[in-house]
Amino acid sequence: MTSNRPGPWLLGLVVCVVVGAGAPAWSQARVAARYAVTAQDLAAGEAALASLAVRGRAPTTGYARERFGQAWADVDRNGCDTRNDVLRRDLMQTVVQDCVVQRGTLDDPYTGAPIPFARGPDSAAVQIDHVVALSDAWQKGAQGWTPAAREAFANDPANLLAVDGPANQEKGAGDAATWLPPNRGYRCVYALRQVRVKAAYGLWVTAAERDALDRELGRCVVGVG
Numbered sequence: 001m002t003s004n005r006p007g008p009w010l011l012g013l014v015v016c017v018v019v020g021a022g023a024p025a026w027s028q029a030r031v032a033a034r035y036a037v038t039a040q041d042l043a044a045g046e047a048a049l050a051s052l053a054v055r056g057r058a059p060t061t062g063y064a065r066e067r068f069g070q071a072w073a074d075v076d077r078n079g080c081d082t083r084n085d086v087l088r089r090d091l092m093q094t095v096v097q098d099c100v101v102q103r104g105t106l107d108d109p110y111t112g113a114p115i116p117f118a119r120g121p122d123s124a125a126v127q128i129d130h131v132v133a134l135s136d137a138w139q140k141g142a143q144g145w146t147p148a149a150r151e152a153f154a155n156d157p158a159n160l161l162a163v164d165g166p167a168n169q170e171k172g173a174g175d176a177a178t179w180l181p182p183n184r185g186y187r188c189v190y191a192l193r194q195v196r197v198k199a200a201y202g203l204w205v206t207a208a209e210r211d212a213l214d215r216e217l218g219r220c221v222v223g224v225g
Helices: 025-033 039-051 082-090 134-139 147-154 165-171 184-201 207-217
Strands: 092-097 100-107 114-118 126-130 160-164
Touching (some): 039 184, 039 207, 082 092, 082 100, 082 126, 126 165, 134 147, 160 165, 184 207
Antiparallel strands (some): 092 100
16 A cells, blocks of 8 residues: 655645633633634545544554654755754744754644744754654554655655644644644644545544544634635
């Protein structure tokens, strides 16, 4: 089995990242509205979810990070590794030296909090998350891919986000049935990314995962205008 690379419609999914963490319940609708999606994006996400096969989770037997190639390879041959490509894309006010992001500020989508980034002992405060975790992908179809296809998936910017380090560690290899961003307003965009990546690569979902994704898509706020 080989993977299908996502097209421009997936890479063009715009993520709006704002607001602080810990919003009270009465403000959740306002927070969600700041992450509003277009009707077109929502319809595409719903269609993608409907297209996903529903199966049980395969065992993790044989999984290792190395099965997805070198971590943060320069797959696009632009001279910069994938980690620094994503940091440069997602951080604001970046200072870059020889392709390496030295510092910047992240408006974290998972917590809603601003996080300063500085390369050095505390650089793990900002980590690069595989929105569809590699281990989850392995258990839902990726173990049948070629090594080249797995490396492409692991470095695909459509499946990568710079996020809060502790939140990323808490997520681990969880799917939508076991973990969602604590920033509730962002969950719609997160679900859209998950279903569209899984559809693009022919991965499947469990029944519980499908239900969780369907629930979050049902809570999306569609922007006006």
